[in-house]
Amino acid sequence: MHTTYKVGVDKDFEFDLTDQDISEINSIKNSDTSYHILYDNKSYHAEIAQSDFTSKKYSIKVNNTTYQVSIANDLDLRIAAMGFSVGSSKQINAIKAPMPGLLLDIQVKVGQEVNEDDPLLILEAMKMENLILSPRNGVIKSISATKGDAVDKGQLLIEFE
Numbered sequence: 001m002h003t004t005y006k007v008g009v010d011k012d013f014e015f016d017l018t019d020q021d022i023s024e025i026n027s028i029k030n031s032d033t034s035y036h037i038l039y040d041n042k043s044y045h046a047e048i049a050q051s052d053f054t055s056k057k058y059s060i061k062v063n064n065t066t067y068q069v070s071i072a073n074d075l076d077l078r079i080a081a082m083g084f085s086v087g088s089s090k091q092i093n094a095i096k097a098p099m100p101g102l103l104l105d106i107q108v109k110v111g112q113e114v115n116e117d118d119p120l121l122i123l124e125a126m127k128m129e130n131l132i133l134s135p136r137n138g139v140i141k142s143i144s145a146t147k148g149d150a151v152d153k154g155q156l157l158i159e160f161e
Contacts, residue, residue, distance in 0.1 A: 006077060008070040054117060054133075075099075075130060092135045095158040097151040101125030106147055108158070112140045120158055123151070136160070 002018040026038040033048040049066060050059040056076065058069045072080070079098050104122040108114060114134045123130045138160040145157050 003073060006072045008072075010068050075128070093160050094156055095120060095132060095135075097123060097153055097155045097157055098130075098132075099123075099125045100153050101130070101151060103145050103147055103149045103151055103157070104129060106143060106145075108140050108143070110140050110143055114138060114140065132157075 002020050005017045005019075005022075006014065007017055008014045027046075028036045030036055035046045037044040037046055044062055047061045048058055049061045052058070056071045058071070060067050060069050075098070082096070082098050102124045104124050106121045107119045108121075114120070115137050116134055118134045119131055120134050121132050123132055141159040141161040143158055145151055145155070151157065
């Protein structure tokens with residue numbers, strides 16, 4: 001089974017890459033941010049100019065041309081479909097399970113103040129640990145599940161005041 005990534009380039013192009021496609025790229029790592037790539041008998045110099053791992057957005061310079069690249073995996077797409085995307089996140093007052101899974105850890109308490117992108121809980125689903133981050137600043141009003149609970153998709157986990 002292959003993981004598929006949805007890759008957007010400069011908001012003009014969008015394509016799918018699998019982990020197998022990525023492993024077949026003929027590249028040599030020159031440094032932490034620089035690569036030499038050979039593709040279709042042509043040589044490319046690629047450099048990661050800026051990276052925001054949290055939002056999975058990158059500025060990539062290829063042969064002195066800079067591209068804005070966004071990368072999303074299946075989980076990212078599911079979470080965005082449930083309304084956890086950046087544009088709608090400011091209005092979220094509750095965290096619901098994006099998929100069925102096992103609640104491995106709850107990292108907040110009722111009454112605790114949290115900031116946007118603070119870790120709230122860890123949900124294990126499909127043999128992967130998924131860190132659920134706070135979509136906004138706020139105060140935890142209630143926690144509707146406990147560590148070790150099996151949760152269903154859409155089940156209420158955390159409410160904000």
